[in-house]
Amino acid sequence: MISEEIEKLKKEVWETFEKIQDLSHLENFRVKYLGKKGKITSLLKSLKDLSLEEKRRLGKELNELRDQLEEKLKIKEREILFKEEDKDLGLDLTLPGRAFPVGTLHPLSQIIDELCNIFSRLGFEIVTGPEIETEYYNFTALNIPDWHPARDMQATFYLKNGALLRTHTSPMQIRTMLERKPPLRIIAPGKVYRCDADVRHSPMFHQLEGLMVDKDVNFADLKGILTYFAKETFGEKTKVRFRPSYFPFTEPSLEMDIECVICKGKGCRVCGEAGWLEILGAGMVHPEVFNAVNYDTEIWQGFAFGLGIERIAMIKYGIDDIRMFFENHLLFLQSFK
Amino acid sequence: MKVPISWLSEFIELKESPEEVAEILTMGGVEVEAIENPYENLGNLIAVKILEIYEPEGLKDLALCKVTDGKEIYTVLTTGKTQVKPNLIVGLAKPESFTFSGEKVEVKAIKKFKSYGMFLSPYEAGLGEEKEKLLLLPEYSPLGESIYKILGISETVLDLAITPNRGDLLSILGVAREIHTLTSWKLNPPNFENAIKTGKKFPGKVEILDKDGCFRYAGRFFGNIKVKESPFYIQKRLWLCGLRPINNIVDITNYVLLEFGQPLHAFDWEKIEDKTIFIRRAYPGEKLFMLDGVERTFNEEDLVIADAKKPMVLAGIMGGEDSGVSENTKNIFLESAWFNQKRIRRSSQRHRITTESSYRFERNIDPEGVVLGLLRASELISKIAEPEIISEIVDIYPKHFIPPQISLFNQKLTKYLGFSIPSEEVENILKKLGQVRRSGYGFQFIPFSYRQDLKIPEDLVEEVARIYGYNKIPSSFPKSTLYCQSPSKILIFEKKLKDIFKSLGFSEVITYSFIDPKTLEKLNLEKNDPRLNFIELANPLSSNQSIMRTTLVPDLIETACFNFFREVNSLKIFEIGKIFLPTEDLLAKEPLHLGILLMGNANRETWYENLRKFDIYDLKGYLSSLFEILKVNVDFKPYSSETFLKSGVSFDLYLDGEKIGFAGEMKNLVLKDFDLKTCVFIAEINLQPLFEKMETLEREFIVKKPPKYPSTFRDVTCIIKKEIKIKEILDFVKTLSIPYLEAVDCIKIYEGSPIPEGEKSITIRFWYRAEDRTLKDKEVNEIQDSVAKKIFERFSAKPR
């Protein structure tokens, strides 16, 4: 009987469907049951000899089966295709990727940037100035007259015309104060030059000068600003200490040390067993300097500081030969990516 | 400044260890650079045992000893033939060590006998007077151990870095006073109660002619002295401070200089013509043969001590060879003076002489210490040199030093420090530095005469703060005016360029601003090239850093060399830095330049890519990207005029008709002069005009929107003559005013078979788009056909 055949077919269809593994199985299945000469199609055709009622009943049953099958096949097909994309293509995924060359800024540029950012956050404005200077700006206006033994502290390169290569960024204090009226708050990074060359000294190096002038910025504020700078640069836990020192253009003068980053204060070769590393010099602006720029010392007071960029880079990155900064070996440069 | 703890202890009761004292000094502003034991610095001076003794053949005055340090056996030759015995333990200075007298011990050979070191006498060990005796060590001394450890002898010396303002610390007494100031430990100042203050009439004449150069001049005559070697304790103290003993008189002057900081000078009385001493300006051209063996010519700025006929001493700096004390000297004149620090400094700079004496005069001495120094020296001379006659002291002091009176107001102190120190404490601190009197809202203060550095209230602020303790003053943040600031535009510009190059894969370099003039020669520049007009250093460290750079090219190439010879064959670097051009003025023009260098390969050899060498299109491409980002129009004019570039592979760069730089391949011959055998592409641009252009440029910022209708493209492929430049075709296309044309680009160039010699095949792609509709194929074709036809006609092109 046809209805028995239909029952049998249904069972066969679902059993076969479950066994479909890949697209060719699926295609065979489609042809076998749903194709023009497929079993379901044939059965449908053979219904034409039956009674109207049976035709309707069985026809509906077969059509439903066909629709169901087509629906299920669609899902099955997507499943198979989806899986097929996971197939191992035999690629060696351990090969390196296509690299894009990565550039790098010079470590000194990076330190200068970092310091400029720190001081910018404190409202300091960045200024620059000439590297070839006169005696006046480099020494005299900074309270270092020609007979002053403090000139020994800075071995100077002179030019044949009598000018000189600035030995520090401090002339920028004078240049800025002559140009502007107080209050002011500036930093001046740049190259400086001294006749000195060994592992620790380069004839050209970089400094960053800072100057703040206002009605009552004081020594305690200077300590505050410098402590903030040290912690931002070397880490929140950095310990600092202040020692009295001498610079002709500041009074009182100080030097700031940080606890040695290598030995954490225990004493090592880098810090000369002291446990501390000298980082910068600073002080309250000397009244003679204010006199040189016609600032009224009854109203204005301020502080100045100067630090060596190379020194900070050397401490931060553990570099023991300053010359490496100016040899520019690619491997050295690329380590600062 | 070396300060032996043993000497220092004569003037102050040290209540802490040398390490603690060093810490106190450092935190008080007197930096201790090192704590040394000079005995240890001598090297290997060790205990050895004599095993056997021989008489070396043909050297009958010597003994050859076999000795052991417990590990090895050495042979040592000695003149102490009668003193050596087997089993004695003696001190041996091993090769490479030093002895007290400053001699470096080396392996010596006499005839065929070698001596691995030298037996020590107590003198050479720095332990006592005896020079002839052998230093004998206790019987059970551990062999090989340092003799000083065995004898339990050590000296501690603090090495101080004295800042230039503190001339008063250049003496043992000065350091003792400073420690007293910082700690209040008990000071034992020198006692002059029993000093020899009077004497016979001074047998000569002293006159200060240059009162600007000499403020005070004192002296004394000593007759019938014995010039000889100093007693050991004087020699040892000089040695601890790093000075060499000479004879008792010279040693005493040095001893007093170290102890009190007062420089002294001893003259041989017989050499003083007419027994007259003038302190005067040198006559121009006056000459003196000086103690360092150099004859110097003076001018009127120099201050000399002269007799009736000739200069004898460059005052405060160095004596003449003739007038000094020698073994034959019988009578001396001892000088103690206060010279003008500025005059001494200028002379010492001009003649390039720095001595212990000039160093102290330059930093100023204690005016009231002049006679005290003389008294101290008299005491030592009378003890050591056995003078038969001592004269009275002559002391010419025309204008007495008047110390400044300084007012320090409490309010000033507090405002300066941002912190208030109790008045009692301020007073106690100031009392240690001078005479202090409370007055109104502060203090009236007169510094002690040795504190020549204290002049203004700010100096007192520092003294109070440092003695109170910098670290006891709290930190704060400024309570300051807020004001607007405009950031430096050139710095922002510079930073932008750096970031662009970083993102293009370049590494930044920083090179020296001074270069070797020879490197400019290598560039083959034309004679009148402005880059040959450079600024020269007067005192360069070496000739290869003797001029200020006028171009970045030499530095970049040398950086390439440095890398090339250290296994870096490929390089992609840039530098932004100043060059220096002379002006009429003292100051220079310092324009900021950009330099770029490409060397070797553009990529690395990898599994996915073959090596490709950098070529001119890499350089042009990077520069184009830069100009695109900066939105400036820079023309690449082919065939640069730079002599060091290959003309056919180079451009000059023009901005608004002005040359701002160049880009191209370096000539091989030029590179060869730099010893570089590879291809280098280089560019240099003056950033100043570029920056100014950007400043003036009206920023026409065009925001592109996503198009509504699709575009379409058509290609023209044709064969043209090889000489025709793509730019000519693209320029021609521009003149055609083609409708709907959005973009045009050359996408393919081919030369070689089957294209005939002297011709090339090119493909130019035209992009069309209408803003308001989709273009029809037909209308695009019509436009394109007409364009193609015009191109074919204009360039006599053939179809491919």
Ligand SMILES: [Zn+2]
């Ligand atoms: Zn350390």
